[in-house]
Amino acid sequence: MRPHYFSHKQIVLITALIFLILSFVFFRESEFQGHPNLSGQPTLGSSNAPVEVIAFEDPLCSLCIHYSTDIFPMLRKNYIDTGKVRYSLILVSFIEGSLPNAQALMCMQYQNPSLFFSYMDNFFKVAENSNGPRSQIWKETALEMPGIDVSVLSHCVNNDTYVSNLQKNLEMGQKIMGDEFGTPILIINKTVVPGTSYETIVKTIDKALETTQKK
Amino acid sequence: MKWLYLYISWIVALIATFGSIYLSEVENVTPCPLCWYQRVCMFPLIFILGIAVYKHFYRITIYILPQVIIGWLIALYQSVETYFPHILPLHLCRAGGLCYEEGANFLNIFPLSLLSLLAFTLLLVFSFLNLKNDP
Numbered sequence A: 001m002r003p004h005y006f007s008h009k010q011i012v013l014i015t016a017l018i019f020l021i022l023s024f025v026f027f028r029e030s031e032f033q034g035h036p037n038l039s040g041q042p043t044l045g046s047s048n049a050p051v052e053v054i055a056f057e058d059p060l061c062s063l064c065i066h067y068s069t070d071i072f073p074m075l076r077k078n079y080i081d082t083g084k085v086r087y088s089l090i091l092v093s094f095i096e097g098s099l100p101n102a103q104a105l106m107c108m109q110y111q112n113p114s115l116f117f118s119y120m121d122n123f124f125k126v127a128e129n130s131n132g133p134r135s136q137i138w139k140e141t142a143l144e145m146p147g148i149d150v151s152v153l154s155h156c157v158n159n160d161t162y163v164s165n166l167q168k169n170l171e172m173g174q175k176i177m178g179d180e181f182g183t184p185i186l187i188i189n190k191t192v193v194p195g196t197s198y199e200t201i202v203k204t205i206d207k208a209l210e211t212t213q214k215k
Numbered sequence B: 001m002k003w004l005y006l007y008i009s010w011i012v013a014l015i016a017t018f019g020s021i022y023l024s025e026v027e028n029v030t031p032c033p034l035c036w037y038q039r040v041c042m043f044p045l046i047f048i049l050g051i052a053v054y055k056h057f058y059r060i061t062i063y064i065l066p067q068v069i070i071g072w073l074i075a076l077y078q079s080v081e082t083y084f085p086h087i088l089p090l091h092l093c094r095a096g097g098l099c100y101e102e103g104a105n106f107l108n109i110f111p112l113s114l115l116s117l118l119a120f121t122l123l124l125v126f127s128f129l130n131l132k133n134d135p
Helices: A008-027 A063-078 A097-113 A111-130 A136-143 A150-158 A163-180 A198-214 B002-025 B033-042 B045-056 B062-083 B114-133
Strands: A051-057 A085-091 A185-188 A191-194
Touching: A008 A097, A008 A163, A008 B045, A051 A063, A051 A111, A051 A191, A063 A085, A063 A111, A063 A198, A085 A097, A085 A163, A097 A111, A097 A150, A097 A163, A111 A136, A163 A185, A163 B002, A185 A198, A185 B002, A191 A198, B002 B045, B002 B114, B033 B062, B033 B114, B045 B062
Parallel strands: A051 A085
Antiparallel strands: A051 A185, A185 A191
């Protein structure tokens, strides 16, 4: 049975090498499969922007509050407002007490989309500093902002109008990222990045910009 | 001949290990609890068998036999539960990852429990062939 050309040891080494190369080919990049459905989701930035960023957030997750108050404003100023990035937000709700807040935010998006991002910015500022009940931060925020009809938001929250939308969003995130799904998480073109470090996010966006320019 | 048996066993372990990691890491199929026990039995074999086949150390068979048998039994249990769910009283897989759902398929044709059973069966057959030829 001994092969003509190679010794046993050579065959073993060649086999190991083949599997090593195959593993590099298949595991090189962890790109997600498919594309999230963005219809109806809050979006910022030019539709012609070369890089697409999709963020998943839970309104009450502590890292999301950090992301939204400290990282997102810089991202918005340097990348979204300059036309480099088109930004979409997908709200999910899995933390205790976040459901009314997530529903109020969704409600704002559907009832008055032009106010969504300013409402969200204020929401996270209140969430960072408020000592009130966590499930009522949406109300505290709405009462502080002129031009917002609290009764409309209350109606959405009390009737669970957007529970199924939020559930669909969560399933979408889990389907795309599997076990790794958590918040805040960003999909930058096709690369998945946690929303915890501005440097990492910027590095990934710059790399994506470079790639699109080469094309 | 013994070398060939050992070599094929190693290839089977390599394919099973890389296939399993590919499905969980790239295709995002969550391994269920039973799948994890089978992985525990399978993954170390790529190193153990690799060194044994390189060094012509045929007595390795007896050392790997326990984990091959345990892995085979778990794969058998899972396959039986997948196809005859009412035979067995225990249902270990429901809470965790995908065991019986659509995700646990390779190319939508082969259920993973059967592939695992096939891999462990091959390992078992080659192990016994090697033991039988032991002087």
